[in-house]
Structure formats: structure tokens, C-alpha cells
Amino acid sequence: MVLHLYIARRFLWLTFRIFAGFFALMVALDMVDELRRFSDEGLTLSGALMLAVMNVPATFYKLLPLIVILSAISLFIGLARSSELVVMRASGRSGLVILLAPAVTAFLLGAVCVTVLDPLVAATSRRYDVLSQGQSRGGSVLSVSEAGLWLRQGSEEGQTVVSAARANLDGTALYEVTFLTFGPDGTPETRIEAQEAVLGEGAWDLSGAKRWSLRQENPERRAEALGPGASLPTDLTRDRIRAGFGTPGAIGFWALPDYIAGLHRAGFSALGHEVWYQMELAQPLLFAAMVLLAGGFTMGHARLRRGGLLILGAVLSGFAVFFLRNFGQVLGENGQIPILLAAWTPPIAALLFALGLLLHLEDG
Numbered sequence: 001m002v003l004h005l006y007i008a009r010r011f012l013w014l015t016f017r018i019f020a021g022f023f024a025l026m027v028a029l030d031m032v033d034e035l036r037r038f039s040d041e042g043l044t045l046s047g048a049l050m051l052a053v054m055n056v057p058a059t060f061y062k063l064l065p066l067i068v069i070l071s072a073i074s075l076f077i078g079l080a081r082s083s084e085l086v087v088m089r090a091s092g093r094s095g096l097v098i099l100l101a102p103a104v105t106a107f108l109l110g111a112v113c114v115t116v117l118d119p120l121v122a123a124t125s126r127r128y129d130v131l132s133q134g135q136s137r138g139g140s141v142l143s144v145s146e147a148g149l150w151l152r153q154g155s156e157e158g159q160t161v162v163s164a165a166r167a168n169l170d171g172t173a174l175y176e177v178t179f180l181t182f183g184p185d186g187t188p189e190t191r192i193e194a195q196e197a198v199l200g201e202g203a204w205d206l207s208g209a210k211r212w213s214l215r216q217e218n219p220e221r222r223a224e225a226l227g228p229g230a231s232l233p234t235d236l237t238r239d240r241i242r243a244g245f246g247t248p249g250a251i252g253f254w255a256l257p258d259y260i261a262g263l264h265r266a267g268f269s270a271l272g273h274e275v276w277y278q279m280e281l282a283q284p285l286l287f288a289a290m291v292l293l294a295g296g297f298t299m300g301h302a303r304l305r306r307g308g309l310l311i312l313g314a315v316l317s318g319f320a321v322f323f324l325r326n327f328g329q330v331l332g333e334n335g336q337i338p339i340l341l342a343a344w345t346p347p348i349a350a351l352l353f354a355l356g357l358l359l360h361l362e363d364g
Contacts, residue, residue, distance in 0.1 A: 175196055194210075203233050248275075
């Protein structure tokens with residue numbers, strides 16, 4: 001038990017050191033990008049630092065599997081160079097037993113990242129969007145709730161809030177929709193209800209629509225029915241509506257199931273969010289597989305020739321699993337393979353490959 005705790009503590013320390021190094025480097029690089037991006041707005045150095053700190057976690061979170069395998073490689077190289085591995089083996093411990101502590105630690109670390117770090121990353125992503133887009137006027141925001149979906153389109157004349165009970169998959173056709181237009185001073189001006197609104201070139205084409213002027217004392221008395229060719233100008237496009245959903249990583253792990261259910265109720269496709277949710281569930285297994293993969297290549301490099309090639313093989317295998325995971329995510333989001341297959345195949349394949357490699361190379 002003491003030996004397992006020693007290996008686990010050493011693995012965690014290496015992980016945090018590499019974690020901090022990568023994070024500091026990425027923040028420095030992102031600061032330069034933020035200063036260049038907002039050079040016309042006179043962004044200060046402290047403002048660029050704040051934007052970078054809010055923006056980097058989303059990208060950094062996706063690189064955690066690579067950080068885990070680099071930490072595991074560093075751990076086993078250090079143990080081999082100090083001859084600690086030789087002593088462990090001489091005491092009768094097999095390679096699989098030695099790997100148990102870092103593998104379990106990596107699994108628990110993955111669980112902590114999913115349950116604690118992921119919601120924090122989602123919060124920083126949303127905060128970055130607020131800080132980076134707060135200076136622009138207008139814009140569009142999309143949200144999904146139990147009552148349906150909500151859109152906001154802006155212009156120099158004011159804002160229009162759009163509410164719909166449901167929509168098609170890309171949000172270009174809304175059903176049972178209400179448009180509430182506000183003036184520049186925030187006072188509601190008009191309300192339009194329609195059975196259907198289809199997004200065209202710069203306008204919503206309305207069907208079964210009725211309009212009320214809210215500046216009248218009795219809006220119902222002066223309400224008017226709009227004909228089949230009625231339309232409402234808009235600056236929204238299909239890409240901007242879909243971009244309003246944001247990336248799945250911008251939704252916290254604990255909020256994802258309700259968000260996915262809301263997308264289904266509104267009529268949108270939730271494939272991307274469902275794949276991300278399953279990938280998050282598989283993250284602890286992926287971390288453990290990365291440790292086993294690193295151990296299979298590097299634990300015995302001190303007593304084998306061409307140890308540098310084995311270390312290179314461990315790094316390349318980690319990148320291969322990382323690429324396979326991202327490739328499976330793309331296939332799953334496009335609906336070309338089942339969600340569970342896209343999310344769970346890479347970690348399971350990496351785990352089986354690592355165990356096979358260990359059983360082949362180790363004498364335990």
C-alpha cells in the first residue's frame with residue numbers, strides 16, 4: 001500500500017507540473033491573439049490576460065488525455081532511471097501490479113475532471129463569450145428551455161425577441177412563433193404571432209400571422225391579420241442560429257442531460273451534445289488507458305535497447321488514440337456511426353491494446 005501511494009503521489013505531482021506548464025504557455029500565446037484581435041478597441045494587457053484565462057480552459061480541457069500520457073511517460077522514465085523499477089521487480093512485483101496505482105489514480109483524476117473541472121470550463125467559456133462580444137451591438141442569442149426555444153435578433157432600431165414552441169433541425173423553420181419587438185429605449189412596440197416562420201434571405205417569411213401594436217391603448221382593437229406574403233426583416237442566418245447553440249463543451253456536464261432533452265423537445269438535433277456527453281462519461285477510462293499505454297512502452301526501456309524509439313512509440317500511440325477519439329466524435333456528430341460506438345470505442349480500444357502490449361512485453 002505504501003508503494004502504491006508513493007507511485008500515485010509522484011504521478012499526480014508530475015501531472016500537475018505538466019498541467020501548469022501547458023496552461024501557462026497556452027495563456028501566453030492566447031494573450032497575443034487577444035491583443036491582436038481587439039487592437040482597435042484598445043484592449044489593455046490586464047484585459048487580454050483576463051480574456052486568455054477565460055478562453056484557454058476550453059481548449060486545454062480537450063488536451064488532458066495527452067497531458068496524462070506525457071505525465072505517465074515521465075513517471076516511468078524517472079522510475080527506470082533511478083533504478084526504482086528494478087527494485088520493485090526484484091521485490092516480486094509484476095509490471096501490472098506496479099501500473100495499478102497510476103492507472104487507478106488516472107481514472108479518479110478523469111472522474112474529477114468530468115464532474116468538477118468540466119462545469120468550471122463551461123462557465124469560463126460562457127464568461128469569455130460575454131467579455132469578447134459585450135462590446136458589439138445587436139447580435140443573436142439562442143437558448144432552449146422547457147417552453148421551447150428563444151432567439152434574439154438585434155439592429156440599430158432595437159431588439160426583437162423570438163419565441164417558438166418547436167423548430168426544424170437547423171432552426172430555419174419555426175412553428176407557433178411569437179415576435180416581440182422592442183424600441184431603442186427598451187419599450188415593447190409590436191407583437192406578431194404566426195403559425196410558421198421560415199428563414200429566407202434577410203427576412204422571416206410568415207404564415208398565419210397576426211400583428212398587434214403595443215403602443216396603442218387597446219392593441220386588440222387595432223390588431224391586423226397579415227397575408228400569406230408577410231415577412232419580417234432579420235439579420236439572422238442559418239449559420240448564426242446554429243452558432244447560437246455554442247459548442248457542447250460550453251454546457252456543464254451536470255446540465256447536459258436537461259439541455260439535450262430541451263433540444264429534442266424543440267425539434268433540434270442533439271447528436272453533437274449526446275456524443276460529447278458519452279465522451280465525458282468515457283473520459284476516466286481513457287485516462288487509465290493512456291497510463292497503461294505509456295507503461296507498456298516505457299516501463300522496461302532502461303533494460304532494453306533502443307529505449308528512445310519506445311518512448312517515441314508511446315508518444316505517437318497517445319496521439320493516435322487522441323486522433324481516433326476526435327475522428328469518432330466527428331463521425332458520431334454526423335450520424336454516420338452510433339453514439340456509443342463513437343464515444344466508447346477509442347478508450348476501450350486503447351485499453352485493450354495497452355493490456356495486450358503489457359502481456360506481450362512484461363514477464364508478470
